[in-house]
Amino acid sequence: MSTFQAPIGTHDVLAPQSALWEGLVATFAQYAYRYGFTLAVTPMFEEIGVFNRGIGEHSDVMTKEMYVFTDRGERTYALRPEGTASVVRAFVQHQPVTPYKAWYVTPAFRYERPQAGRYRQHHQLGVEALGSDDPAMDVEVIALAWRFYEALGLTRVRLLINSMGHAECRARYVEVLRGHLDEHREQLCDEHRASWSTNPLRVLDCKRDACVAVTNDGPSLPDFLCADCAAHFAAVRAGLASLGISSTLQPRLVRGFDYYTRTTFEFVADALGSAQNAIGGGGRYDGLTEQLGGKPTSGIGFGSGIERLLLAREAEGLTSNLINRSIDVFIVDTTGGAEATALADQLRRAGFAVERAYDARSMKSQMKAADRSGARVALLVGPQELEAGQITMRDLRSDDFETAQRRVERAGLVATLREHLSK
RNA sequence: GUGGGCGUAGCUCAGUUGGUUAGAGCGCCAGGUUGUGGUCCUGGAGGUCGCGGGUUCGACCCCCGUCGCUCACCCCA
Incomplete structure (x- = not known):
C-alpha cells in the first residue's frame, strides 16, 4: 500500500x-x-x-x-x-x-x-x-x-x-403537476413527500415505486406543448x-x-x-x-x-483500440548507447515511432525489451556495424532467423525502413 | 447520506481448529561460454499480511475502531 x-x-x-x-x-x-x-x-x-x-x-x-x-x-x-x-x-x-x-x-x-x-x-x-x-x-x-x-x-x-x-408550456405543466402531486402527496416516497413542492419535476426522475405510481397517472408533459x-x-x-x-x-x-x-x-x-x-x-x-x-x-x-x-x-465485447499507438522501431545498441541516441533522433525526425534500451544492458536484455515493446523492427548496432557503417535490421514478427534479418547501409536507413514497414 | 462484500508481493490469489524463517502462478531482474527476443531451464530481487488498539505465552487468522476498495439504494455521465 x-x-x-x-x-x-x-x-x-x-x-x-x-x-x-x-x-x-x-x-x-x-x-x-x-x-x-x-x-x-x-x-x-x-x-x-x-x-x-x-x-x-x-x-x-x-x-x-x-x-x-x-x-x-x-x-x-x-x-x-x-x-x-x-x-x-x-x-x-x-x-x-x-x-x-x-x-x-x-x-x-x-x-x-x-x-x-x-x-x-x-x-x-x-x-x-x-x-x-x-x-x-x-x-x-x-x-x-x-x-x-x-x-x-x-x-x-x-x-x-x-x-x-x-418557459410558458413548462410553467403550465408544472402548475398542473404540482396540483396532482398535492392531491397524492401522502403516497409519495419519503424523500419527495417532504420536497415535492420545491421542484415538482424532480419527482418525475424518482425511481421509487411510490412516486412512479403517482406520476404515471398524472399529467403528461407532451400534452402541454x-x-x-x-x-x-x-x-x-x-x-x-x-x-x-x-x-x-x-x-x-x-x-x-x-x-x-x-x-x-x-x-x-x-x-x-x-x-x-x-x-x-x-x-x-x-x-x-x-x-x-x-x-x-x-x-x-x-x-x-x-x-x-x-x-x-x-x-458489447468491443476490443479494438480506435487508434494505433504501437511503435515502429526498437534500437538495440551494444556499443554504449550513444549510437542509439543519434539513430533515435534521426528516425524520430523522419517520422518513425522509436523506442530504445537504456542503461547499457546486455544484448539479450535489450532484445527482450524490443520484443516487449511491440515494435515491428529491431535495429541492432554493435561494434561490427559501427565499424562498417551499417545497421542490422531484424523483423521481430518473423520467426525465421535466416530471412528475418539483414545488414543494411546506415546511409540509406530511412528509405530502407520506410520500404520495409510498408510491406 | 444508508446498507452488503472485501483488504496477504507489481498483478491474480493460497495460507489448515491462532504456533515460530508468510507461499504459488504470472510479471520483473540475471545467468544457460564467445553479439540476438518470443519457448524452455536455473537463480535472484520484492511483503511493517491496509492502519491503530485489544485478547493471548504467541495473531495474517479472534475482537473493536479506523482508512480504503467494491457493489447496491438515490441520482446521474
Whole structure:
C-alpha cells in the first residue's frame, strides 16, 4: 500500500487503458470537426453562481454533489459538475458570432458515493450550439452523438427523447403537476413527500415505486406543448427519422438540470446491466444565456461520459483500440548507447515511432525489451556495424532467423525502413 | 447520506481448529561460454499480511475502531 492514493472516486488512467481514451477523444474530435464544431477550453472551476443559476438550486447536483471551495481571496468557487454551464458563460462573456458551435472534453466533479460507472471525477466530451432554434440544429447535435457512438462500434444504444416546451408550456405543466402531486402527496416516497413542492419535476426522475405510481397517472408533459413547441418537436423527430435515427418518446424524461427547455434526450446503453446505463444526454436550454446575464439566445448541446462509453464498449465485447499507438522501431545498441541516441533522433525526425534500451544492458536484455515493446523492427548496432557503417535490421514478427534479418547501409536507413514497414 | 462484500508481493490469489524463517502462478531482474527476443531451464530481487488498539505465552487468522476498495439504494455521465 503506497502512502498516497488517488482520492476516493478518482482513477489514474495509464497504458494500455489510456490508449482507449486517446482513441475515443481523437475520434470525437474528428467527428466534431466534421460537423463544424470548434474546440472550447474553459476553466474547470467557476463562480458557484454559474452552476446554480442554470442547473437549479434544488437539483441533486447543487444540493448535495457540488465540490465547493473558497480560495485565498475568499472567493467561492465550485469545480464544474458538467460541461454546459462554463461554455455558455464563455459565450455570454465573449459574444462570438452565431451560430456558435463548440466541442469540449473535460473532467466533471460530483461528490457522490462511487459505484460501478459512477465516480467523483469522471470525464465528459460534448458539444454546445448557441444562437439557433432551428430544429435542424437539434437534429445535427443528436446525429453527431449518434454517429459518434456508431464510430465507437456501439450497437445497443437507444435514444430517448422528450420535449419540455418553452418557459410558458413548462410553467403550465408544472402548475398542473404540482396540483396532482398535492392531491397524492401522502403516497409519495419519503424523500419527495417532504420536497415535492420545491421542484415538482424532480419527482418525475424518482425511481421509487411510490412516486412512479403517482406520476404515471398524472399529467403528461407532451400534452402541454403549445403549437410552436409541438411543431418544433415534431420537426426534430422527423429530421432524426429522415436520417435513419430512431427515437423513443419518453414523456417523463426531464433530466437532472433545470435549464432544459424544449428538446431533451438521453442515450441509454442496453449492454450496461447496471443502473448507470446513461452514456450521454442533453437538450435545449433556451433561457440559460439570460440566467447567466446575457442576451436571449437559444442553445442546445449534449454531453457524454468517457468512462461509461468505455464500459459500454467493453460490455458489447468491443476490443479494438480506435487508434494505433504501437511503435515502429526498437534500437538495440551494444556499443554504449550513444549510437542509439543519434539513430533515435534521426528516425524520430523522419517520422518513425522509436523506442530504445537504456542503461547499457546486455544484448539479450535489450532484445527482450524490443520484443516487449511491440515494435515491428529491431535495429541492432554493435561494434561490427559501427565499424562498417551499417545497421542490422531484424523483423521481430518473423520467426525465421535466416530471412528475418539483414545488414543494411546506415546511409540509406530511412528509405530502407520506410520500404520495409510498408510491406 | 444508508446498507452488503472485501483488504496477504507489481498483478491474480493460497495460507489448515491462532504456533515460530508468510507461499504459488504470472510479471520483473540475471545467468544457460564467445553479439540476438518470443519457448524452455536455473537463480535472484520484492511483503511493517491496509492502519491503530485489544485478547493471548504467541495473531495474517479472534475482537473493536479506523482508512480504503467494491457493489447496491438515490441520482446521474
